[in-house]
Amino acid sequence: xxxxxxxxxxxxxxxxxxxxxxxxxxxxxxxxxxxxxxxxxxxxxxxxxxxxxxxxxxxxxxxxxxxxxxxxxxxxxxxxxxxxxxxxxxxxxxxxxxxxxxxxxxxxxxxxxxxxxxxxxxxxxxxxxxxxxxxxxxxxxxxxxxxxxxxxxxxxxxxxxxxxxxxxxxxxxxxxxxxxxxxxxxxxxxxxxxxxxxxxxxxxxxxxxxxxxxxxxxxxxxxxxxxxxxxxxxxxxxxxxxxxxxxxxxxxxxxxxxxxxxxxxxxxxxxxxxxxxxxxxxxxxxxxxxxxxxxxxxxxxxxxxxxxxxxxxxxxxxxxxxxxxxxxxxxxxxxxxxxxxxxxxxxxxxxxxxxxxxxxxxxxxxxxxxxxxxxxxxxxxxxxxxxxxxxxxxxxxxxxxxxxxxxxxxxxxxxxxxxxxxxxxxxxxxxxxxxxxxxxxxxxxxxxxxxxxxxxxxxxxxxxxxxxxxxxxxxxxxxxxxxxxxxxxxxxxxxxxxxxxxxxxxxxxxxxxxxxxxxxxxxxxxxxxxxxxxxxxxxxxxxxxxxxxxxxxxxxxxxxxxxxxxxxxxxxxxxxxxxxxxxxxxxxxxxxxxxxxxxxxxxxxxxxxxxxxxxxxxxxxxxxxxxxxxxxxxxxxxxxxxxxxxxxxxxxxxxxxxxxxxxxxxxxxxxxxxxxxxxxxxxxxxxxxxxxxxxxxxxxxxxxxxxxxxxxxxxxxxxxxxxxxxxxxxxxxxxxxxxxxxxxxxxxxxxxxxxxxxxxxxxxx
Amino acid sequence: xxxxxxxxxxxxxxxxxxxxxxxxxxxxxxxxxxxxxxxxxxxxxxxxxxxxxxxxxxxxxxxxxxxxxxxxxxxxxxxxxxxxxxxxxxxxxxxxxxxxxxxxxxxxxxxxxxxxxxxxxxxxxxxxxxxxxxxxxxxxxxxxxxxxxxxxxxxxxxxxxxxxxxxxxxxxxxx
Numbered sequence: 001x002x003x004x005x006x007x008x009x010x011x012x013x014x015x016x017x018x019x020x021x022x023x024x025x026x027x028x029x030x031x032x033x034x035x036x037x038x039x040x041x042x043x044x045x046x047x048x049x050x051x052x053x054x055x056x057x058x059x060x061x062x063x064x065x066x067x068x069x070x071x072x073x074x075x076x077x078x079x080x081x082x083x084x085x086x087x088x089x090x091x092x093x094x095x096x097x098x099x100x101x102x103x104x105x106x107x108x109x110x111x112x113x114x115x116x117x118x119x120x121x122x123x124x125x126x127x128x129x130x131x132x133x134x135x136x137x138x139x140x141x142x143x144x145x146x147x148x149x150x151x152x153x154x155x156x157x158x159x160x161x162x163x164x165x166x167x168x169x170x171x172x173x174x175x176x177x178x179x180x181x182x183x184x185x186x187x188x189x190x191x192x193x194x195x196x197x198x199x200x201x202x203x204x205x206x207x208x209x210x211x212x213x214x215x216x217x218x219x220x221x222x223x224x225x226x227x228x229x230x231x232x233x234x235x236x237x238x239x240x241x242x243x244x245x246x247x248x249x250x251x252x253x254x255x256x257x258x259x260x261x262x263x264x265x266x267x268x269x270x271x272x273x274x275x276x277x278x279x280x281x282x283x284x285x286x287x288x289x290x291x292x293x294x295x296x297x298x299x300x301x302x303x304x305x306x307x308x309x310x311x312x313x314x315x316x317x318x319x320x321x322x323x324x325x326x327x328x329x330x331x332x333x334x335x336x337x338x339x340x341x342x343x344x345x346x347x348x349x350x351x352x353x354x355x356x357x358x359x360x361x362x363x364x365x366x367x368x369x370x371x372x373x374x375x376x377x378x379x380x381x382x383x384x385x386x387x388x389x390x391x392x393x394x395x396x397x398x399x400x401x402x403x404x405x406x407x408x409x410x411x412x413x414x415x416x417x418x419x420x421x422x423x424x425x426x427x428x429x430x431x432x433x434x435x436x437x438x439x440x441x442x443x444x445x446x447x448x449x450x451x452x453x454x455x456x457x458x459x460x461x462x463x464x465x466x467x468x469x470x471x472x473x474x475x476x477x478x479x480x481x482x483x484x485x486x487x488x489x490x491x492x493x494x495x496x497x498x499x500x501x502x503x504x505x506x507x508x509x510x511x512x513x514x515x516x517x518x519x520x521x522x523x524x525x526x527x528x529x530x531x532x533x534x535x536x537x538x539x540x541x542x543x544x545x546x547x548x549x550x551x552x553x554x555x556x557x558x559x560x561x562x563x564x565x566x567x568x569x570x571x572x573x574x575x576x577x578x579x580x581x582x583x584x585x586x587x588x589x590x591x592x593x594x595x596x597x598x599x600x601x602x603x604x605x606x607x608x609x610x611x612x613x614x615x616x617x618x619x620x621x622x623x624x625x626x627x628x629x630x631x632x633x634x635x636x637x638x639x640x641x642x643x644x645x646x647x648x649x650x651x652x653x654x655x656x657x658x659x660x661x662x663x664x665x666x667x668x669x670x671x672x673x674x675x676x677x678x679x680x681x682x683x684x685x686x687x688x689x690x691x692x693x694x695x696x697x698x699x700x701x702x703x704x705x706x707x708x709x710x711x712x713x714x715x716x717x718x719x720x721x722x723x724x725x726x727x728x729x730x731x732x733x734x735x736x737x738x739x740x741x742x743x744x745x746x747x748x749x750x751x752x753x754x755x756x757x758x759x760x761x762x763x764x765x
Numbered sequence: 766x767x768x769x770x771x772x773x774x775x776x777x778x779x780x781x782x783x784x785x786x787x788x789x790x791x792x793x794x795x796x797x798x799x800x801x802x803x804x805x806x807x808x809x810x811x812x813x814x815x816x817x818x819x820x821x822x823x824x825x826x827x828x829x830x831x832x833x834x835x836x837x838x839x840x841x842x843x844x845x846x847x848x849x850x851x852x853x854x855x856x857x858x859x860x861x862x863x864x865x866x867x868x869x870x871x872x873x874x875x876x877x878x879x880x881x882x883x884x885x886x887x888x889x890x891x892x893x894x895x896x897x898x899x900x901x902x903x904x905x906x907x908x909x910x911x912x913x914x915x916x917x918x919x920x921x922x923x924x925x926x927x928x929x930x931x932x933x934x935x936x937x938x939x940x
Contacts (some may be wrong), residue, residue, distance in 0.1 A: 039864035040856065042872030043879060045807015045847035052806035085770035140801075141792040142771070213811045213819050213923050214873040263809070263873025264923050295812040492871030492924045659867045663925025691816035691921060698918040702927040 013615055017716060021543065023505055024650055024713035024720035030505045031711070033655035037497045038261075038490075047261045050233040051217040051292050058219070059088055061281045061291040062143035063274065064133040064150045065300055066125045069159035069684025070365045073123040073132060073152060080149040081135055086142030088285050090150065091134045096120035097280050099247045102271055105239070105338065105371070111246070112239035112270040112528060114303055114337055114368040118247055119273035120280070125154065127334075127367045128161075128684040129300025131273050136281045136289060144294075159365040161684035163307045163332035164204075170330040170360035173339045181339075182358025183347060183413050191354045192324040195315025199390045200326075203312065203383035205733075205751045207332075207677030207686075208305035209694055210372050212491075214263020215298060218278040221288035228282075229256045232275055235265035236528035237487045241521045243271040248279055260519040265491035266667075267371035267530060272302045299689035304677055305372040306331045306340040308379050312387035320397050320405045325352035327384060329359040331376075334368040341376030345461050345730070346384050348619055351408035365684055371530065373667055374726035377462055378733070382671075382751060385458035385734030390747065393443075399457055399738070400427045400436070400623075411617030419612070419716040422647040423459060423621040426710060430457075430645030433706060434625035444745040451629035451638075454743025458734035460622030460646060462727035464536070464717060466610040467527030472541040474503070474549050477599045480576050480590040481513045484545075488518040488538055489529035493725055494656035495538075501652055502539055502719065506546050508573035524603060532620075532723020535652065537606065539718035544604025546573065552602045553578055553593045562586035563593075612716050620722045622646035624665070624735040630743045635758035637740060639669055642705040648727055650713040650720035658707040661728035665705050668732025670696040676752050776840040780805065781849030789836055795829070796820045798836035799846055807847040807876045811921070818920035821877035821884075822846050828884035847876035850883060859883060862933035870924035878920045878930050885916040886938040907940035 023030065041047040078090040099118035103111020119131055133150045137143035160166055172181040192198060219231040228250060234240040237257050245252040262269055278291035293301060308331050315324035327346035331339055343359040372378075392399035404424055410417055431437070439455035440446040446453040472486040484503045488495055496516045504514045517523060527537045550568040557563035563571060563578055563586075571578045571587075579587030594600050612618065627641035644661055651657045674695040678688045688694040707728075713720020733751060741747045746761030766773045766788070777786040780803050787802040799808050799822065808831060811819030815833040822831045823845040851857030859882050862868070869875040889906040897915045898906055906912060913934050922930065 035864050036867065036869075038872070039869075040853040040860075042869055042875055043847075043856065043860040043863045044850075044852050045805070045876045046853065047872050048806075049809070049873065051810070052800075054804075139790060140797065141790045145792070211923050212871070212873075213809070213817055213921060214871065215810060215812075262871060264871045266923070292810070295814060295816075492869075492873075494870070655867050656870075659870055659924075659926060659929065662928055663870060666925035666927060667923070690814060691812045692814070696921065696923065697925075697927070698921060699914040699927050699931060700918045702914070702925075702931075705928055 020715045021719045026505050028505055029501050029511060030652050034497055034501060034511065034653055036494055036656060037500060049214060049261050049263055050219065050231050050259060051290065053219060053231050055219065055221060055288040057287055059136050059138065059285055059287040059289045060140040060143045061134050061136050061278060061289050062147040063131040063277065063297060064135065064147050065129045065297065066132045067128065068125055068154045068156040069128040069161055071125050071157040072155045073125065074155045075153040076133065077151040078133065080151065081146040084142065084146035084149055086138040087146045088136045088138065091120065091281060091284055092132065093120045093123055097283050099276055100249055102247050102276065103243045105270060110239055110242040112236040113243050114270065114370045115334065119277055127365055129367060129686065131277060131301060134277045134281055136285050159684045160363065161365055161679060162681040163362060163364060165681065166362045167309055167330055170362050173361045176339050176341050176343060176359060182356065184356040186354030188324045188326055188354040188356045192313055192315040192326065195323050196318050197316045197391065197394050198314065199387050199394065200313040201387060201390065201749055203310045203386060203749045205308045205379040205382060207307050207679065208372055208671055208675050209299055209677050210266040210268040210304060211691065211694060211696055212264030212266060212269065215295065216269065216272070216274060216293040216302060218275045219288060219290040220279040220282040222282050226250050227254050228279065230275065230279065231258045233262050233269055234259050235262055235269040235489045235491050235530065237489060237521045238525045239528050240271055244275060244279060247276050257521040258519065259489065262489065262491035266373045267375065268302050269491060270370065274301060295691060296689040299686050299694065300367060303368045303370040305375065305379065306333050306369040308340060308342050310342060310380065310383035312383045314387055314391045316391055316395060320395050320402045322350055322352040322406045323354065325350060325355040325357070327357045330362055331359060332362045332364045334366065335363055337368050338371055338375065340369060342380030344377050344463065345381045347413040348411055348617060349384065349459060349461060350406045351412050357413065366679065373664060374462055374729045378668065378671065378729045381458065381461060381730045382733040382737065385731050386737050386749065389738040400431060403427065403459065414617060416615065416617045419616040419618045420712065420714045421621060422710050422712055426621055426645040426647045427623040429708065430623040430625050430643050433645065433708065434643040436625060440742055443742050450632050452632050452743040454628050454630065454739040454741065456735045456739030456742055457623060457625050458731035458738060460624055460644070460727050460731040462532060462620045462730055464613060464618035464620060464714065464722050465531040465533040466540065467533045467537040468606065468609050470527045470537055470541045470606045471524035471603055472538065472545045473524050473601055473603045474542065474545045475599050475601045476549065476590050476594055478591065478594050482507050482509055483515050483517060484542055485517040485523045486526040486538060486541065487521050487523040488526045488534060490518065491529065493660060494653060495534065497656060498535060498652045499538055499542065503542055506543060506573065509576055532725045532727065535723055536718050536721050539721060541604050541606050543718060544607055545602050546604065548604050549602035550578065552600055556593050556595060556600065557588060561588050563588050616716060618714065618716065620648040620727045622727055624731045626735045626739050628736060628739040628743055630740060630758060635755035637673055637753060637758065639736065640703055642703060644705065644728060645708050645710070646727060647710045647712065648724050649717055649722035651709045651711045652721060654709060657709065657724045660724045661707045662705045664726060664728025665732055666697050666702055668729040669701065669736065671751060672733040672736035672753055674752050774837050776836050778839045779843045781845060791837060793836045794832050795834040795836050795839050796831035799831060805846050805848050809873055809876060811874065818881060819874045819877040821880045821920065823880055823884055826887060828881055847879060850879060859933060859937045862936050866929040866932040867926065868929035868933040869926050874920060874922045878922065881917060881920045882934045908938050909940055910935060913939065
């Protein structure tokens with residue numbers, strides 16, 4: 001932390017808290033299980049995704065991937081490809097337009113790339129699968145076919161591709177999302193050596209891939225005056241626009257980015273090489289160009305979750321009191337990229353007399369890693385929450401009771417107060433729903449035919465984040481409808497539905513008189529949909545716009561009306577109009593206030609930097625419970641029951657929020673039991689580069705998932721909300737590992753928990 | 766036929782009851798015929814290698830992966846896409862059930878899930894067994910949750926809407 005940050009924090013601690021949002025307890029529309037407003041369009045095939053959009057004169061692009069992980073292109077011959085039927089042009093580093101570096105993704109910068117090296121600018125190969133050429137043709141069939149005819153000769157150089165082989169070279173990154181890469185208190189190793197009960201184990205996790213079903217798609221079209229329109233499957237409209245404008249060297253206002261529907265994002269629908277290459281192809285050919293990644297390109301040209309190595313060591317007194325907590329970790333990343341923040345949960349979950357919590361990085365020559373659903377926290381919690389369960393077993397204490405005995409009074413590493421923390425209440429309610437008292441207590445003791453049955457639990461956790469910046473506009477039309485607009489994103493979270501619910505509640509309107517327009521960068525700039533932060537970030541800007549709207553409408557109040565001369569604090573939105581606070585019978589409808597003009601507009605901006613999470617410890621929590629059945633002969637593991645109880649603040653829509661938690665649990669089941677990105681360390685090539693080779697849960701793998709929310713508002717957040725997109729995956733893999741141990745007596749510390757590891761552990765017979 | 770060095774063929778397919786003819790590159794998949802030439806974009810490309818199910822459509826009421834079907838193979842056949850199942854003014858009951866049970870999030874795999882759901886009902890009604898069917902000789906297979914899950918496992922969903930999808934299909938076709 002630098003001097004400026006220290007000074008800001010010190011000042012921030014003296015500032016008063018923002019007043020509690022009065023809507024935190026409103027229940028007219030917010031809190032209702034409203035079905036998705038985009039439902040009819042999505043179940044009929046009417047929703048428009050990027051690859052569905054056509055343009056007159058459209059050309060089609062296909063990329064040529066490199067075959068080596070490191071080195072130089074000695075020779076590239078495009079003759080055969082250029083002469084193939086239908087080919088318009090072939091672009092390589094010899095003829096690609098000059099591009100500046102893409103802007104990296106950080107909390108404060110406006111970029112959203114995971115590599116700061118622009119494509120096709122030199123002859124250097126940086127990873128296996130990186131694009132070395134782009135073919136543009138009159139049809140996709142012609143482009144794909146000709147892409148195979150580009151002849152490339154490489155001078156391959158030694159590449160760093162084996163994460164586990166390079167662990168000894170790990171070094172500390174400069175920081176972990178602005179926090180120190182390691183935090184410590186006391187002599188943790190000495191304390192550990194003297195503790196009565198000790199767990200000291202290594203846990204490992206492989207690369208994971210987002211595998212959104214929609215293939216990344218871009219369409220680019222240049223028009224006179226250096227204007228550029230990009231249709232892109234992005235989860236960050238504004239940042240995509242900024243990144244592209246910066247890279248291609250045109251003013252940001254010349255670029256429009258449009259994206260109405262995204263077919264899943266999970267952190268990886270950001271800026272990669274293909275958008276810049278599509279824009280370059282449109283520039284070179286003078287045609288609108290569409291570039292849709294092939295499935296293997298998604299695996300090799302866009303990054304996933306980094307592999308991790310983690311040591312967790314816990315030392316405890318006989319009563320379970322934690323005396324030492326070590327979480328040392330290493331992640332495999334690309335130069336200064338996102339570090340995969342695995343050490344975050346251990347910084348906030350447990351009180352311990354001494355601790356050392358930190359992470360190092362190993363730099364690899366692979367496709368740059370990206371943020372994937374609860375980056376760091378999900379795989380970090382696998383190690384931490386497995387170790388806590390192991391400790392509970394050694395101590396002979398119920399794992400929930402062990403957690404209860406180590407609940408911190410204040411944030412354990414930052415010393416800040418909690419804005420809210422209801423972790424143990426989530427455990428209490430979840431345990432009740434699951435029937436935890438009836439669980440199997442002795443590992444390997446419960447059997448149902450060929451199945452060994454086990455039960456496990458683990459904590460969910462995710463930071464509260466509100467993105468800085470952002471605007472929203474509210475338009476009241478002459479017929480008394482409200483249209484809320486922001487350049488927001490919806491990859492399936494239900495953005496439109498919950499923002500309509502919010503605005504309807506805020507403006508005192510029924511749902512059918514509110515609409516939400518999003519998905520285009522010409523609308524008021526809105527933050528990236530990431531970090532589970534979009535809902536809170538939008539709510540606060542829309543709330544600000546509503547306050548501005550009061551001022552605008554009051555200025556329009558007729559002289560003889562009940563509102564004449566009043567100030568914003570004197571009025572509330574209710575029943576389709578503005579009413580006096582002091583006399584609820586006195587008010588004027590929106591229709592009257594808008595009057596003769598067609599509409600009235602007000603714009604709100606995010607009021608201040610999100611300083612609240614520097615002053616308080618602000619996190620979501622939850623408790624996962626699961627039952628697994630492990631085949632006693634083959635080691636096959638099935639998840640047969642799941643209960644998740646989540647403490648993520650106020651829930652705007654329990655239907656869509658529960659779906660987000662379920663989706664995260666299912667992705668977590670995948671990480672626990674099957675998902676494993678395999679890299680051939682000789683060539684640095686991802687070999688699991690298809691939906692058939694990269695296994696993820698299918699319908700037959702998914703049981704009914706019981707989701708409940710505590711629904712307790714956070715007094716310091718807009719409308720009391722936290723994000724719900726990521727917290728659900730955190731703790732899932734640990735809960736399954738703990739249940740597998742409970743079923744079989746075998747502790748697997750290396751994800752995924754596959755049959756061979758259970759058999760090698762001696763469980764199956 | 767050959768045109769500018771590209772082998773072409775004329776195909777005629779009935780799509781959602783309407784006859785469609787096109788002279789196409791013989792490499793064109795049924796998926797791209799539907800999307801590019803007929804202009805119905807509700808059917809999605811998720812992998813183009815038959816592994817995800819997003820492109821599922823019906824040929825003569827049986828489900829097929831349109832990305833692995835050449836357009837010429839569908840010549841003279843009856844193809845039903847999501848647009849032919851129901852529209853926003855008249856939703857098919859399975860489409861309504863998907864909305865009620867929140868059987869989708871991003872909506873990208875949804876067309877394939879719904880087409881598969883419609884087809885599996887007729888497969889079960891015709892007594893076609895699956896790996897979890899107990900009675901292989903039954904005239905009709907009861908669609909238990911296990912049957913539906915098994916028969917839907919070729920349709921991947923990454924948002925994790927599995928519970929809602931299965932609940933919707935079970936409500937409409939389940940035993």
